[in-house]
Amino acid sequence: xxxxxxxxxxxxxxxxxxxxxxxxxxxxxxxxxxxxxxxxxxxxxxxxxxxxxxxxxxxxxxxxxxxxxxxxxxxxxxxxxxxxxxxxxxxxxxxxxxxxxxxxxxxxxxxxxxxxxxxxxxxxxxxxxxxxxxxxxxxxxxxxxxxxxxxx
Numbered sequence: 001x002x003x004x005x006x007x008x009x010x011x012x013x014x015x016x017x018x019x020x021x022x023x024x025x026x027x028x029x030x031x032x033x034x035x036x037x038x039x040x041x042x043x044x045x046x047x048x049x050x051x052x053x054x055x056x057x058x059x060x061x062x063x064x065x066x067x068x069x070x071x072x073x074x075x076x077x078x079x080x081x082x083x084x085x086x087x088x089x090x091x092x093x094x095x096x097x098x099x100x101x102x103x104x105x106x107x108x109x110x111x112x113x114x115x116x117x118x119x120x121x122x123x124x125x126x127x128x129x130x131x132x133x134x135x136x137x138x139x140x141x142x143x144x145x146x147x148x149x150x151x152x
Contacts, residue, residue, distance in 0.1 A: 002083060005106030006069050013060040016053055024050045063105055075151040080124045082116055085150045091132065091143035101125075120144075 001009075024046060031043035072083030080086055085100045099114040101124065107115035114121050123133045124146070131146045 001067050001069060001103035001106055002072055003069050005103055006064065006067050008106065009060055009064055009067075013057065013064065016057050016060070020053050021057070024053055073152040077151070078128050078149050080127050080146070080149050082125075083151055084124075086124060086146060087148040088133075088144040089147050091145060096147060 027046040028043065028050060031037075031040055031046050034040055034042065037043050070083055075081075075083050080101070082101055082103075085098060087096055087098050089096050097112070099112050099120070101116050101121045102113045104115045104117050107113050107118070116122075116125075119137075120133075120135050123135045127133060127146050129146050129149055132143055133146065134141055134143045136142075
């Protein structure tokens, strides 16, 4: 994963531990004070939320502990690999899009952050400017020309 991706996960973990966890503990205590827990929907909802938060904390701690951070600012070259920002031109429409190839846990296609495990990223790995890549998408095959490759 990128350093930026690791930072984002660490911020989420801090927020869950310092804000969400204390808030849910308070919500459970308040719901308990309302009496019979067997019929207390507020209590059950708070416990369910606590379970989700604790599960996400465990997941984030595991991801962070196993993270292999790659500093893309120190990478260069014209071959596409992890961390590359790639300008692609759709062969049919000539429309250009820009994607950065990132780790699976930091991908966000709306922000142009493409998971390294996605079909498009796998097809792009090893290609250079001028190469044409064909990818099978849900709406059929799409062809893209690699216009530019950059790092950092």
